[in-house]
Amino acid sequence: MLFKNFKHLFAxxxxxxxxxxxxxxxxxxxxxxxxxxxxYDDALNIHLDKVxxxxxxxNLKGTFYLIGSSPNVVNRIDDxxxxxxKGHELGNHTFNxxxxxxxxxxxxxxxxxxxxxxxxxxxVNEIKATNALxxxxxxxxxRTFAFPCxxxxxxxTYFYDLVKDDFAGARGVNSNYVKLQDVNLNDITxxxxxxTTVAQMITEIEEAERKGSFIVFLFHGxxxxxxxxxxxxxxxxxxxxxxxxxKEIWVATMVDVAKYIREKQN
Numbered sequence: 001m002l003f004k005n006f007k008h009l010f011a012x013x014x015x016x017x018x019x020x021x022x023x024x025x026x027x028x029x030x031x032x033x034x035x036x037x038x039x040y041d042d043a044l045n046i047h048l049d050k051v052x053x054x055x056x057x058x059n060l061k062g063t064f065y066l067i068g069s070s071p072n073v074v075n076r077i078d079d080x081x082x083x084x085x086k087g088h089e090l091g092n093h094t095f096n097x098x099x100x101x102x103x104x105x106x107x108x109x110x111x112x113x114x115x116x117x118x119x120x121x122x123x124v125n126e127i128k129a130t131n132a133l134x135x136x137x138x139x140x141x142x143r144t145f146a147f148p149c150x151x152x153x154x155x156x157t158y159f160y161d162l163v164k165d166d167f168a169g170a171r172g173v174n175s176n177y178v179k180l181q182d183v184n185l186n187d188i189t190x191x192x193x194x195x196t197t198v199a200q201m202i203t204e205i206e207e208a209e210r211k212g213s214f215i216v217f218l219f220h221g222x223x224x225x226x227x228x229x230x231x232x233x234x235x236x237x238x239x240x241x242x243x244x245x246x247k248e249i250w251v252a253t254m255v256d257v258a259k260y261i262r263e264k265q266n
Contacts, residue, residue: 028180028212030260032250035214036205036242037257038062039171039190041093041146043070046225048079054236056086058243063254065093065146065171068130077137084138089253092134092145092167095126099149106149115151123159131166144188144254145170152187160186169258177213183261188254190216194228198237205241205249214257 029035038055040047043066055062064083066073073080084090101109102116115123127145134143145160150173152158160170169185176189183189191204201217208215223232242251252260 028264029214030250030252033212033248034205034209035250035252035257035260036208037214037216037252037254038219039065039091039146039216039254040219040222041065042097042220042226043067043072043080043093044221044225045072045076046222048072048076048083050232051219051222051235052083052086052088054239055088058239060239060242060251061087061089061253061256063089063091063144065091066130066134067093067097068095068126068133073133081137084140087253089143089255090134090138090140091143091171091254092127092130094123094148095130095133097148098123098126098151100151100153115148115154118154120154120157120159120162123154124162127163128166142168142255142259144168144258147172150174168255168262171216171218171254173218177208177211177215179211179213180261180264183265185258185262188216188258190218192218192228193230194220196230196234198234198241201234201238202241209249216254216257 027033038060040051040062043064047064051062066080080090096113098113098115098118099106099109100116101114111117131143135141145163145167147160147170152160164170164186169188171190172187173192174187174189175191178189193201204215219230219235220226221229222235223229242249
């Protein structure tokens with residue numbers, strides 16, 4: 001009888017420990033089941049006029065990847081500064097948004113922004129110049145980078161290696177669900193959105209949650225201003241969903257999530 005009681009006791013302890021460990025593993029994103037990062041590329045007017053007010057309404061923070069030479073940055077510095085003061089991240093999307101024009105289907109890339117004709121020094125200098133501009137706007141030294149078009153090489157040189165110490169991480173364009181310990185902070189996965197519905201986006205979040213991962217949404221236009229666009233209505237529904245699930249989903253800027261991942265990996 002005594003042996004039987006010990007057997008039940010040990011079984012109960014084992015079950016408790018299993019449940020405790022499992023619960024911890026499913027809540028390893030700042031104490032929540034999943035992390036969601038909302039990123040917006042190319043410094044569009046719609047980001048300032050529509051997206052940021054929407055985020056502020058639901059007390060959610062976004063990351064906005066600014067192109068240093070964009071008139072929407074130069075002419076609206078005060079608006080971007082106000083956004084940063086509200087907790088939104090101003091990320092580095094380079095000075096001229098160079099993409100590799102030598103690739104198939106890239107006829108639209110202008111000659112002055114053709115990454116295939118860049119020198120490595122030019123790419124590095126433009127990234128650093130954009131960082132200087134962003135610092136002048138928000139006064140912050142920590143931020144993340146986003147590869148324009150997801151292009152990472154000039155010839156056989158991975159140019160980000162020369163600037164990676166200036167950033168908490170770099171967002172790429174490849175879509176994948178990655179465990180926290182396996183995240184490559186030099187090529188953070190992202191899920192591009194164009195003509196997607198809130199149902200599709202929620203499905204992506206639920207899959208990340210099921211796999212114990214996180215998801216970075218990559219938006220351009222929201223209600224217009226860019227060929228890659230989601231409707232304002234579907235975007236608003238996404239924010240409503242995230243607000244309702246704030247006890248289970250951690251919504252944060254790319255820089256905060258990248259710093260959290262680095263801390264946990266170390």
